[in-house]
Amino acid sequence: MTIEKSQILNWLNSCADIFAKERDYLTQLDADIGDADHGINMNRGFERVKDKITTIEDQDIGTIFKTTGMTLLSSVGGASGPLYGTFFIRAAAAGNGKQSIDLNDLCQIFSDGVDGVVARGKAQPGDKTMCDVWWTVVEALEKSKDEGQDLQQALVAMGEASEKGAAATIEMQAKKGRASYLGERSIGHQDPGATSSMMMVKALRDVVVGQA
Amino acid sequence: MKKLINNVDDIVKEQLEGMALAHPELKFNDEPRYVWHEPKQKQVALLSGGGSGHEPLHAGFIGDGMLTGACPGEVFTSPTPDQMYECAQKVDAGEGVLFFVKNYTGDVLNFETAVELLHGDDVKVGSIIIDDDVAVKDSLYTAGRRGVAATVLLEKIVGAAAAQGQSLEQCEALARRVNNQARSFGVALQACTVPAAGKPSFVLADNEVEFGVGIHGEPGIERREFTDVKTLVEQVFSELVDCPDYSRTLREWDREKGEWTELETTTERFDLDSEYIVLVNGLGGTPQCELLGVYREFALKCKATGYNIGRQLIGDYCTALNMEGFSITMLKADKELLELWDAAVNTPALRWKC
Numbered sequence: 001m002t003i004e005k006s007q008i009l010n011w012l013n014s015c016a017d018i019f020a021k022e023r024d025y026l027t028q029l030d031a032d033i034g035d036a037d038h039g040i041n042m043n044r045g046f047e048r049v050k051d052k053i054t055t056i057e058d059q060d061i062g063t064i065f066k067t068t069g070m071t072l073l074s075s076v077g078g079a080s081g082p083l084y085g086t087f088f089i090r091a092a093a094a095g096n097g098k099q100s101i102d103l104n105d106l107c108q109i110f111s112d113g114v115d116g117v118v119a120r121g122k123a124q125p126g127d128k129t130m131c132d133v134w135w136t137v138v139e140a141l142e143k144s145k146d147e148g149q150d151l152q153q154a155l156v157a158m159g160e161a162s163e164k165g166a167a168a169t170i171e172m173q174a175k176k177g178r179a180s181y182l183g184e185r186s187i188g189h190q191d192p193g194a195t196s197s198m199m200m201v202k203a204l205r206d207v208v209v210g211q212a
Numbered sequence: 213m214k215k216l217i218n219n220v221d222d223i224v225k226e227q228l229e230g231m232a233l234a235h236p237e238l239k240f241n242d243e244p245r246y247v248w249h250e251p252k253q254k255q256v257a258l259l260s261g262g263g264s265g266h267e268p269l270h271a272g273f274i275g276d277g278m279l280t281g282a283c284p285g286e287v288f289t290s291p292t293p294d295q296m297y298e299c300a301q302k303v304d305a306g307e308g309v310l311f312f313v314k315n316y317t318g319d320v321l322n323f324e325t326a327v328e329l330l331h332g333d334d335v336k337v338g339s340i341i342i343d344d345d346v347a348v349k350d351s352l353y354t355a356g357r358r359g360v361a362a363t364v365l366l367e368k369i370v371g372a373a374a375a376q377g378q379s380l381e382q383c384e385a386l387a388r389r390v391n392n393q394a395r396s397f398g399v400a401l402q403a404c405t406v407p408a409a410g411k412p413s414f415v416l417a418d419n420e421v422e423f424g425v426g427i428h429g430e431p432g433i434e435r436r437e438f439t440d441v442k443t444l445v446e447q448v449f450s451e452l453v454d455c456p457d458y459s460r461t462l463r464e465w466d467r468e469k470g471e472w473t474e475l476e477t478t479t480e481r482f483d484l485d486s487e488y489i490v491l492v493n494g495l496g497g498t499p500q501c502e503l504l505g506v507y508r509e510f511a512l513k514c515k516a517t518g519y520n521i522g523r524q525l526i527g528d529y530c531t532a533l534n535m536e537g538f539s540i541t542m543l544k545a546d547k548e549l550l551e552l553w554d555a556a557v558n559t560p561a562l563r564w565k566c
């Protein structure tokens with residue numbers, strides 16, 4: 001079983017729908033420990049992505065990711081703009097020339113993506129950022145791969161891992177980004193960027209294996 | 213929410229259109245969004261930018277003797293790299309482009325991306341981080357001190373140097389020096405209302421102030437009891453002058469190698485021999501009469517403790533929408549900085565000797 005290009009396009013569209021729906025929720029999370037704009041930023045960015053990908057539907061998965069990254073880079077703003085932008089631009093490499101991807105590719109795509117985010121933002125595990133979700137997700141995918149699970153099982157495990165990763169940020173004290181200025185006052189709140197990352201990961205699972 | 217806003221999504225655009233109508237010498241491009249002017253002489257282009265909502269920062273400081281261009285983001289959200297990239301292309305006169313970046317993760321990352329893109333196109337580009345907010349104590353467990361009102365002083369001073377024909381390298385060195393000699397501290401009496409959110413970012417009781425507040429409606433370092441102006445201003449004064457040396461690593465663009473290098477740098481100490489440029493800055497919702505009252509307390513305190521105020525500026529220069537409160541910035545100045553400060557400037561929000 002593989003993930004087809006049409007499913008990748010569905011996934012990106014579904015992210016746009018989710019960020020439109022969850023815009024206020026994400027913004028509220030950011031109001032608690034940041035500057036109340038994360039949902040607005042993600043919503044603006046993915047609306048643009050949705051428009052943009054209609055023009056490149058016949059391209060390969062690498063090109064679709066690269067275009068997604070460039071679009072996010074020039075429309076999201078904030079910290080998450082260059083970070084998600086870099087994520088997709090880096091992720092594109094492992095999708096170059098491909099019309100479908102397997103578990104190995106997906107693993108590579110997400111781990112290249114998060115490496116790109118780290119190269120820009122220098123986050124470390126436990127800093128209470130979106131990376132805390134992506135690392136958990138990549139780890140789960142690696143594990144599924146090692147255990148010889150099929151894609152479907154791997155995606156289900158990946159979705160659960162993303163929830164765990166996001167929930168784990170509640171107890172963390174932010175050391176990066178705007179929330180870090182709050183010191184200990186950042187503890188007790190789920191990180192907005194980790195939450196938007198979790199939503200994206202779960203959206204991919206839902207598009208490929210159906211609602212869990 | 214009662215606001216003079218047609219549509220929340222259009223505030224930045226309509227504000228800039230209004231600005232261009234009011235100041236025909238400024239030019240406004242909407243896609244991507246930036247404002248610029250053409251300096252009288254060929255000079256290093258100085259470009260700033262950041263989230264909107266801090267007006268007159270930055271677009272209000274475009275003009276002879278200050279900024280060449282500015283890239284406004286959405287309200288309180290950093291601009292995107294395509295804005296800086298195109299604005300830099302537009303204003304570069306061949307002498308190079310210098311970015312002024314307030315230290316927020318969003319601004320830093322977006323400007324860094326723009327620097328890399330411009331370098332790829334052979335534009336001579338440099339980037340200065342401004343981090344003057346002494347309310348943030350450590351750089352190890354946070355994203356470091358924030359960039360606030362010292363930005364105004366820095367843009368004025370380096371603006372004068374660029375207009376006098378100083379090189380990109382000289383402008384960079386000057387900007388770094390100004391940043392290390394400046395300290396700011398802010399206090400809020402009431403939070404601001406981000407239009408898209410529609411309600412105040414936090415609520416303070418009548419006897420409370422948010423102490424060490426930033427310029428985005430994010431909470432400050434602590435909530436303190438408010439008794440009277442004198443006590444509050446004296447508390448701010450001690451935060452400014454009693455502040456220990458602050459070292460941090462700042463990323464600098466190495467134009468030769470085309471890569472980022474990490475530079476460890478430490479702030480300058482304050483002393484009683486120097487003169488200071490003092491900015492008592494309103495955060496957007498504070499009446500002038502109260503700001504002058506704050507300046508009065510501050511000047512009295514400086515006099516009593518032997519600090520020399522060489523120049524002063526009082527008013528709304530680096531705001532947080534309608535936040536009620538103020539910040540005070542002290543810049544330790546020598547003859548060179550005072551002369552650059554006094555030099556002619558002709559912008560919508562700062563204007564003298566022209």
Ligand SMILES: Nc1ncnc2c1ncn2[C@@H]1O[C@H](COP(=O)(O)OP(=O)(O)OP(=O)(O)O)[C@@H](O)[C@H]1O
Binds near residue numbers: 120128131177191
């Ligand atoms: N250095 C970093 N590395 C990884 N993720 C980060 C970093 N800094 C911030 N983030 C993520 O970005 C999220 C905040 O994104 P948001 O869109 O609100 O930008 P912002 O920080 O408010 O930017 P701005 O200050 O320009 O408004 C955080 O919740 C966190 O997950």
Ligand SMILES: [Mg+2]
Binds near residue numbers: 078178
């Ligand atoms: Mg935010």
